[in-house]
Amino acid sequence: MVEDGGHTDTERWIARRRSREGLLVLFAVLVAAAGHATAGFALEGALPSGYAVQVAGLGSLGLLAHLAVRRFARYADPLLLPLAVMLSGLGLVLLSRLDHSYAEKYRAPEVAAGQAMWNALGIALLVVLLVVMRHHRVLQRYTYLGMAVSMVLLMAPALFGADEYGAKRWIRLGGLSVQPGEFVKILIVIFFASYLTANRDALALAGRRVWGLTLPRGRNAGPVLVVWVLSLLVLVLERDLGTSLIFFGVFVIMLYAATERTSWVVCGVLMAAAGAFVVGSVEPHVKGRVTAWLNPLAIYLPPEQQPPGLVSDQPAEALFSFATGGLTGTGLGEGQPWLIKFAGRSDFILTTVGEELGLLGTTLVILLYALLVQRGLRTALATPDPFGKLLALGLSVTIALQLFVVGGGVSGLVPLTGKALPFLAQGGSSTVANWLLVALLIRISDSAGRAAVAPKGNATILTPAVASADVTR
Numbered sequence: 001m002v003e004d005g006g007h008t009d010t011e012r013w014i015a016r017r018r019s020r021e022g023l024l025v026l027f028a029v030l031v032a033a034a035g036h037a038t039a040g041f042a043l044e045g046a047l048p049s050g051y052a053v054q055v056a057g058l059g060s061l062g063l064l065a066h067l068a069v070r071r072f073a074r075y076a077d078p079l080l081l082p083l084a085v086m087l088s089g090l091g092l093v094l095l096s097r098l099d100h101s102y103a104e105k106y107r108a109p110e111v112a113a114g115q116a117m118w119n120a121l122g123i124a125l126l127v128v129l130l131v132v133m134r135h136h137r138v139l140q141r142y143t144y145l146g147m148a149v150s151m152v153l154l155m156a157p158a159l160f161g162a163d164e165y166g167a168k169r170w171i172r173l174g175g176l177s178v179q180p181g182e183f184v185k186i187l188i189v190i191f192f193a194s195y196l197t198a199n200r201d202a203l204a205l206a207g208r209r210v211w212g213l214t215l216p217r218g219r220n221a222g223p224v225l226v227v228w229v230l231s232l233l234v235l236v237l238e239r240d241l242g243t244s245l246i247f248f249g250v251f252v253i254m255l256y257a258a259t260e261r262t263s264w265v266v267c268g269v270l271m272a273a274a275g276a277f278v279v280g281s282v283e284p285h286v287k288g289r290v291t292a293w294l295n296p297l298a299i300y301l302p303p304e305q306q307p308p309g310l311v312s313d314q315p316a317e318a319l320f321s322f323a324t325g326g327l328t329g330t331g332l333g334e335g336q337p338w339l340i341k342f343a344g345r346s347d348f349i350l351t352t353v354g355e356e357l358g359l360l361g362t363t364l365v366i367l368l369y370a371l372l373v374q375r376g377l378r379t380a381l382a383t384p385d386p387f388g389k390l391l392a393l394g395l396s397v398t399i400a401l402q403l404f405v406v407g408g409g410v411s412g413l414v415p416l417t418g419k420a421l422p423f424l425a426q427g428g429s430s431t432v433a434n435w436l437l438v439a440l441l442i443r444i445s446d447s448a449g450r451a452a453v454a455p456k457g458n459a460t461i462l463t464p465a466v467a468s469a470d471v472t473r
Contacts, residue, residue, distance in 0.1 A: 028085040068127040350424070
């Protein structure tokens, strides 16, 4: 082990990474502080009430998370936490700005303070997870228990859930509403990673060739059929298009990564398309969303000229918001995002970004998500054990697919799904679940870093995988 002044190369490398993480967390807090101030001056001509408390609260939460990573995940990727803090801070800025307009136009209650509380709970759980779970492989012990719990949670809204906004995603617990699907996506990824690690050889076996494509054997296609049926049940019983797409999409992508067989992807895409077509043709709520996607401006036609089942003007309003924003936007607090009405603080919060920050701001927000996904995929590549690779891949793909179905929905690329945009949108279940997701990625990247800094004789060598992960090299 190389020493210089009592410090090893590895220790200096760790110190640099954690120092950069701390500086990036501070930068994220400063960006959020600047956003709060800008919106406050635009809306009220002064700093918003409680400005110091908001900034100090976000800074304290970021510092707490950073200290936990510094103490319990010293080898972790230095970008994962700052990216989550940056997105959460931007979300609080947007919700605080929307609270002002919603209270004025609709006398709606404020949600920013509640969202800050959910962020605090999410970060607290991140700290607990890092303290309690010292290696990600312990999750393999609870593979089938986690799967059983996830199935119960997945179907619970269909049996006991509240029907809100045309979908049954929520369960009422006293004065709180919980969306189990947000936590199920993590449990499902853990189960998929464990199952595919144990059975990837059998799943990779060749089957029949049909039209030049090697299809999987019938008995090995069982898992795909089961997941397909479950995703359709969620789509039919709960009318939750977003969860169904993410659920099935993550499994197909992880299955391809484990087996490297394109036939699984072809089968998965065809099955997803067939299921979506059938359900979209017969289920009124899903059919209405497809109609609104295909004819967003038809809502302004006379009722007798509108396509059957068209009931929402939100897709059209979203297009108007993006068009109004142009390249640089109207400025924080200068637009009219409240015209989206009730969904403006959920999946349609991206239209606020498009209107007030423009195409430039929307692109930067999407790049933040893309960078978070990239660091997760980078962690998957650097992790030596197959379970960790698939787990990091699945968690990263979950974020990517959720961004796609939400961003694609509000921009008109795909039908609306009603899912919350991770970290940015209002939603306690979504916020807490996404902080847990980031905590798992941090834990996996810490394990990858420990494995990569491998002792060789009397020297510690930083392998290329670790060296390339260093953001300044």
